[in-house]
Amino acid sequence: MSINNHERSSSRYGSKIADATVGRLSRYYRTLKHLERQETETVSSEELARRNNVTSAQVRKDFSFFGAFGRRGLGYNVKALKQQLGKILGLDQEWHLALVGVGNIGHALLNFSQFQEHNFHFTLLLDSDPSKIGSKIDGMEVKNLDNLDAEVKNGHVDIAVIAVPVEAAQKVTDALVGAGVKAIFNFAPISLFVPPDVTVRNENMVIEIEHLSFVLAQQ
Amino acid sequence: MSINNHERSSSRYGSKIADATVGRLSRYYRTLKHLERQETETVSSEELARRNNVTSAQVRKDFSFFGAFGRRGLGYNVKALKQQLGKILGLDQEWHLALVGVGNIGHALLNFSQFQEHNFHFTLLLDSDPSKIGSKIDGMEVKNLDNLDAEVKNGHVDIAVIAVPVEAAQKVTDALVGAGVKAIFNFAPISLFVPPDVTVRNENMVIEIEHLSFVLAQQ
């Protein structure tokens, strides 16, 4: 789950698309990739629903915000639908990531091959630790956090990944926003304040595991 | 965000508590810890709301499902509220985790100190790779995945963490459910099928980053 404090705003597709819808589109996309690999040609909303634990009406409604991709009576063409959803999700282009904070979590993210496989590439590493600055990771030099503004502006950064200690997170966020970053993936366990045109997604594993703890404590 | 296919069911607090409410309770708890460290004695719903990007009515409504913790005109006692929320979230007890799959993600999770700090302890490691079985990590022996049932039953496992490749995830889930596990933290990018009395929380970083990609692609 994710909190994000940007306002509802009009976009390419009229009114704001629900967060839950976007998340499901990603899941459908994953299912379509799987079906494509096993050379399935068409798929119904019923089948997509079954594989993702939702209703078929939900699947069709999710698609309907973006257009009409199926053929009545026949279903959806797997290849075509995958391509359409990929375009909607922006997966038809490469995205440049800046990693802010090359500690424990930062290193794990650099090793997390699924980002690379999905067109998300780290192209800038920043840290404030003098013992790290100047060192190389995967052929990339760790840059000084103090130069964030210049490095981000030069580096064509699309998405900034915040993996610094919680005390530094808001300060880093302000600097990123000042440098023009519009998308932030936040691993610090804190709610970040950003202007309405900046989107934040939060990854907080402790909150997720506490949810399980909550459920167990009820029983 | 997390999909989970268990039914609404009655619990200690009557009707099902919304997932979003549980997530916010974790965030309030974190805020209260912070306030406690800086020796703040009382806090208002307004202040908790401000620090978590929600409305004060939301904060009070969230609490109201569990009881009345504040004093009208005065606010909430930080220490007492933290203790109450901790109990609701099950953070007053230790939880035993089984890690299934000691690969890249698995290792990162073992190194993720925040779990230990929050009373979540790995006590069982399982893998199917013969070169890993029998090796020790942090003094713990990696056990054979084939013996999952016996190991889980002996090990007092509260929560199973699934960090195996996507192809193996459902099979592992079925085995865990068979062994009596009621709470699963799933890192495989797939929707798991479980009976109604088992809760699954999904951590899927690719879906989160694709959400950012979606937003950028709209602009």
Place this chain on the structure above:
DNA sequence: AATTGTGAACCTCTTCACAGCT
């Protein structure tokens, strides 16, 4: 006959607004 696309109904979650305490 099968399956999509979608307005309307339904359900859930959030916010409002104010009575009730301190």
Place this chain on the structure above:
DNA sequence: AGCTGTGAAGAGGTTCACAATT
């Protein structure tokens, strides 16, 4: 006077049900 606790109203998201299409 200040702030909580909560029923009622409002907003948002999901499911129903059926006309439209292949």
